[in-house]
Amino acid sequence: MNKTAGAVFALAAWGGACAQSSVTLYGTADLYLSRDSSGGHTTTGLKDGGHTASRIGFRGTEDLGGGLEAHFLLEAGYNPETGAGTLPGPSLAFSRQAFVGLSGAWGQLDAGRMYTPMFYTLFKADPYGVNAVFSPLNLVSATDAQPGITAFAARASGMLRYRTPVASPFVADIAYAPGKAATSSRRSGEFKGAAFGWQRKPWYVGYAFQRVRSGSAAAPVAVPAVTTYHALSASYQFTDLALYAHGMRTTARLPGVPDAVLFALGASYPVTPVSTLIVEAIRRKVDGSARAQVAWTLGYDHHLSKRTALYARWLGLDNRSGASATLAGVPVVADSGDGVRVLAAGIRHTF
Numbered sequence: 625m626n627k628t629a630g631a632v633f634a635l636a637a638w639g640g641a642c643a644q645s646s647v648t649l650y651g652t653a654d655l656y657l658s659r660d661s662s663g664g665h666t667t668t669g670l671k672d673g674g675h676t677a678s679r680i681g682f683r684g685t686e687d688l689g690g691g692l693e694a695h696f697l698l699e700a701g702y703n704p705e706t707g708a709g710t711l712p713g714p715s716l717a718f719s720r721q722a723f724v725g726l727s728g729a730w731g732q733l734d735a736g737r738m739y740t741p742m743f744y745t746l747f748k749a750d751p752y753g754v755n756a757v758f759s760p761l762n763l764v765s766a767t768d769a770q771p772g773i774t775a776f777a778a779r780a781s782g783m784l785r786y787r788t789p790v791a792s793p794f795v796a797d798i799a800y801a802p803g804k805a806a807t808s809s810r811r812s813g814e815f816k817g818a819a820f821g822w823q824r825k826p827w828y829v830g831y832a833f834q835r836v837r838s839g840s841a842a843a844p845v846a847v848p849a850v851t852t853y854h855a856l857s858a859s860y861q862f863t864d865l866a867l868y869a870h871g872m873r874t875t876a877r878l879p880g881v882p883d884a885v886l887f888a889l890g891a892s893y894p895v896t897p898v899s900t901l902i903v904e905a906i907r908r909k910v911d912g913s914a915r916a917q918v919a920w921t922l923g924y925d926h927h928l929s930k931r932t933a934l935y936a937r938w939l940g941l942d943n944r945s946g947a948s949a950t951l952a953g954v955p956v957v958a959d960s961g962d963g964v965r966v967l968a969a970g971i972r973h974t975f
Contacts, residue, residue: 644687649975651680653704656937656970660954663962671953672703672710674757675925675935675972679720688726696724721779731788731796737781741797741819742855745832748823749857749868751892751902752921754778757952758937758968760906760919761888764853764872766949768917769910770884773876774836774851780815795821795830803837805844812839812848826861850877866892868904882911898927914945932973939966 656674660667672678681699688694699721701710709716723736739747743754752759756778765776785799796819803814814837821830832855837848854873859866868890875883890904902923909916919941926934941951941964950956954964 645684647682647684649680649682652676652678652972652974654678654970654972655704656935656968658937658952658966658968660952661965662950662954662956663960665955670705671757671968672705673755674937674968674970675755675933676753676974677710677720677756678702678704681718681721692726692728694724694726698722723783723785725785727789729789731786734783734785734787736783737779738783738785738799739778740780740783740815740834741785741799741817742776742832742834742853743778744797745819745821745830745855745857746870748821748828748830749859749870751866751868751890751904752923758921758923758939758966760890760904760921760939760951761870762951763906763908763917763919763941763949764855764874764886766884766908766917768943768947768949769913769915770874770876770881772838772849772878772881773874774838774849776834776853776874777836780817780836783815793822793824795819795823797832803839803844803848804841805839806841807844809837809839809844809846809848811837812844813837813841814848821857828857828859830857831855832857851875864894868892870906882913884908884910900925908949915947916944917947917949918942918944919951931975932971935970935972937966937968937970939968940964 654673654675655670657670679699679701683697686694698718700716700718701720703710711719723734723738725734746761747754750761754761767773767775780801783799783801788796798818801815803811805812817834819832835852837850839845839848852875856871859868870888872886886908888906892900892902894900905920907918922938924936939952943961946959946961948956948958948960951964952966956962
């Protein structure tokens with residue numbers, strides 16, 4: 625057992641022995657078989673995370689009294705096909721999330737590596753939960769026809785973050801990660817993000833932005849480029865049918881680099897008490913350019929239990945006027961205009 629794993633399990637044992645503390649092991653194992661095609665090339669194989677990215681994590685809390693609670697979370701990604709770690713891999717590091725904080729009636733304050741406020745805004749109004757493989761909303765990370773911009777990132781490291789209480793209908797989520805570069809530019813890699821919304825059934829409406837400067841502590845740049853993402857998201861739950869909508873814009877403070885605008889619509893409907901049909905589509909258009917993308921995913925979930933589900937996905941991405949964006953990790957030849965098609969079936973188990 626390595627030192628990190630030993631420390632974690634020692635912490636878990638200590639937490640279990642304290643009456644006012646708890647440590648929980650949780651995770652997901654998800655594998656799917658897919659047939660991917662682009663530009664006349666087709667591949668078939670097993671892959672990770674078609675419903676929910678496979679992960680293993682530890683979360684813990686301690687009651688400090690007076691309504692104050694301390695908490696931590698450590699989460700690592702892994703590929704159940706090989707057992708290797710992911711993000712970035714192959715080592716099993718807590719690179720999905722790793723943070724510690726305090727919470728009370730006033731909200732929650734955390735520090736570490738976490739999902740960004742904009743990610744959660746998209747997540748709350750996406751029937752696919754911004755799944756890294758099959759959610760069409762991943763097209764927000766495309767940089768086609770926008771050279772030099774920083775791609776959208778769902779997480780940020782070294783972040784300080786405040787969130788309103790979970791039970792509050794008003795949502796405020798504010799985060800900041802300072803750049804750590806000691807030379808060239810102290811603001812290389814700086815992150816700012818915030819989200820504000822309203823959540824009271826059957827409605828959810830939220831606005832979010834995140835702004836990031838290029839470069840990093842390891843590779844600072846003299847004049848970091850600034851990329852800003854905006855999102856307006858909403859959902860409405862009827863008795864059975866749920867509807868979802870998003871409008872997004874990507875801007876960059878770079879000479880000659882245009883903005884990109886994205887619109888998405890989605891829906892989910894329970895066709896049986898244990899099965900759900902899901903559909904979502906998105907369009908990305910770059911200002912002043914003929915290059916554009918239209919993507920969609922048709923999905924079907926069948927729950928064998930609260931913890932285990934079978935699922936099917938059919939994803940399509942059309943690149944127009946020589947564009948070469950991609951989804952689901954399928955390689956697309958640069959400036960080819962090739963599209964992407966993925967047909968998949970898989971199983972997801974949570975614990």
